[in-house]
Amino acid sequence: MINTRFFVGLDDTDAPDMMCTTWLGTLLADLLEKSGMKVLSARLVRLNPTIPYKTRGNAAISLCIIGDPDHAFRLTCDLVERFSALSCDNTNPGIVVSIKKPPSAFYWKAVRSLCHIDEAKSLLAGCAIHFRGYKLGRGLIGATAAVSSDFPDHTWEYLAYRQINRLHVPREVDAESLRCSEELTWPHTWDTWDYDLDGPVCIPHTPDPVLFGIRGDSPFMVARAVSVIRSEQADMARIWMTNQGTDAHLVFCDHGMMQEGISYLVRGIVKEIPVTGKGGHVLFHLTRAGLIIPCMAFEPTKKFRDIVRALRPGDEILAAGSYLKNTLNLEKIFVFSAEPFVSIRAPLCQTCQKRMTSAGSGKGYKCRRCSARATDPEEIKEARTISPGWYEVPSGARRHLSRPCARGYVNPDPSYLPVSRERRSGHFTEKKN
Numbered sequence: 001m002i003n004t005r006f007f008v009g010l011d012d013t014d015a016p017d018m019m020c021t022t023w024l025g026t027l028l029a030d031l032l033e034k035s036g037m038k039v040l041s042a043r044l045v046r047l048n049p050t051i052p053y054k055t056r057g058n059a060a061i062s063l064c065i066i067g068d069p070d071h072a073f074r075l076t077c078d079l080v081e082r083f084s085a086l087s088c089d090n091t092n093p094g095i096v097v098s099i100k101k102p103p104s105a106f107y108w109k110a111v112r113s114l115c116h117i118d119e120a121k122s123l124l125a126g127c128a129i130h131f132r133g134y135k136l137g138r139g140l141i142g143a144t145a146a147v148s149s150d151f152p153d154h155t156w157e158y159l160a161y162r163q164i165n166r167l168h169v170p171r172e173v174d175a176e177s178l179r180c181s182e183e184l185t186w187p188h189t190w191d192t193w194d195y196d197l198d199g200p201v202c203i204p205h206t207p208d209p210v211l212f213g214i215r216g217d218s219p220f221m222v223a224r225a226v227s228v229i230r231s232e233q234a235d236m237a238r239i240w241m242t243n244q245g246t247d248a249h250l251v252f253c254d255h256g257m258m259q260e261g262i263s264y265l266v267r268g269i270v271k272e273i274p275v276t277g278k279g280g281h282v283l284f285h286l287t288r289a290g291l292i293i294p295c296m297a298f299e300p301t302k303k304f305r306d307i308v309r310a311l312r313p314g315d316e317i318l319a320a321g322s323y324l325k326n327t328l329n330l331e332k333i334f335v336f337s338a339e340p341f342v343s344i345r346a347p348l349c350q351t352c353q354k355r356m357t358s359a360g361s362g363k364g365y366k367c368r369r370c371s372a373r374a375t376d377p378e379e380i381k382e383a384r385t386i387s388p389g390w391y392e393v394p395s396g397a398r399r400h401l402s403r404p405c406a407r408g409y410v411n412p413d414p415s416y417l418p419v420s421r422e423r424r425s426g427h428f429t430e431k432k433n
């Protein structure tokens, strides 16, 4: 038996209606252990959430093993050929076996930006002992990123998998036990139960082999949460170390144009009162260094939209989200200041008790009925419903990579330069009586 420490990376084995790369990774790890090898760690690595080729959550896996890399490569190829969804047009598996870790810069590029297969192949040519791409071989990007991953911060996920002969029947997981599991272990576990929707979020809606996934801050805590869950018998389970819940995808934007498909943290000033559009999406604009950035809280973010609706012009915030179709899709915001908001409107005519209208630029106001005049507008002081702090989308709408507030409220880095106050825009609202 050869005793070498090496890494296996795997990605792009599934289709929307079947399989899951973590299931194949768990099967592989179990078989390697049965053959006498030692699995030192198992990583579930989430990559850029905006990648169009993804099936679901853009996940790849890597295993760190002590044993025989040639045997592990043969076994991985065998499993991929037997179980991956090769008949699906969008499934292009990639396998990497390497003793040396490729530079972590590749992982950071894959989690924050766009990579090309040739970049992965040229890195692998210099460091991998085996690699194989099936069909387009696009999975080599995720497999290389997983092997090169560097986790300055990490969390854990316990994934339980279904028996293969039950995939066609609905999952049996006792909802009440899931709620209890979160109550028992929160804030050390999160995203098991969505209190806004009053339902579980840890069970997939797709016909893949995952029974449930419990996320938390230690292997001990996720196992403790699982110990109270009542469900159908799981076939396999593994606790993955992961970059989920770490904000690894966010890039701080302090100048220049924002690029499509990148997820940003941007500090700016709210330009106008947010408006709710068709479908319940809430839109406002953020101003930052001459840029005007449309920010959207989509309907699935539910009660988070009430927070966004409570923003007022002049509020200084840090907004996190992916920039897609020229709009920042909000995941969370940090409110630096929510000062009393005063809006102005045309005054009431004291005689007619009707609202006056503008008499023209710089000419004050005029009553259209009795021609009475006034110079000053009426000021309306609005009580604020939000105060400084972080606000996040509910569990059910959270991106895998987004850091949940349950992990602690991290104050924004002081190096995030404050925005000059002069950029605050003026505001005027004319309310009809």
Ligand code: ATP
Pocket: 011, 012, 013, 014, 019, 020, 021, 022, 047, 048, 051, 053, 054, 055, 056, 057, 058, 059, 060, 091, 092, 109, 110, 111, 112, 113, 114, 115, 116, 138, 139, 140, 141, 142, 143
């Ligand atoms: P699941 O989460 O169920 O495993 P998935 O959502 O991870 O599925 P995949 O089937 O793995 O989706 O497809 C994602 C594809 O995108 C893979 O081929 C992966 O190599 C590739 N990919 C991932 N990140 C990037 C990136 N930053 N640039 C280019 N390609 C990427």
